[in-house]
Amino acid sequence: MVRASLAAHGDSGITPRHTLFYFYGEGDHDDLNEVARRAGFLTKGQDDATILETTMAVDEDSFAPVSAMMQSWAAAFQLDYDGWECAVVTN
Template sequence: MVRAALAEQGDSGVTPRHTLFFFLGDEDAHGDLCEVARRAGFIARGEGDMTILETTMAVDAASFAPVSSMMQTWAAAFQLEYDGWECAVVTH
């Protein structure tokens, strides 16, 4: 849905931009996710039962597919819910 919304605004997703990923679940499970994510180059911050991972990346289908898969794998590994992602629109 996010990529469709970007396309509607003329954004192909190929320009790297600030991107956020959201995880929900037991507050105790977030520490391990944050540690793994930091090692993978993400900025990680917890807010109660939510963890937000930040990075700068392209979000076109080819660039995003492996990252999306990694997020789903992390959610399963740490028994969290991957609640999606968002990013800025870039149209230049």
């Protein structure tokens, strides 16, 4: 849905931009934060919420492996991956 919204605004996703990923639940946020920091993400959150931040392209080819990684982290740390967001960037 995010990529469809970007396309509707003329954004192909190839330009790197600030991107956020959201995790919720009662799983292991501390371990998620540690693994994410090692992978180059900034982390923030409290209690049952973690937000990961990075700058990246969000076109399908760039984003697919990151999306798979987010889903695997959610499963590994027993958290709910609630999706992602980014700004619209047009050239």
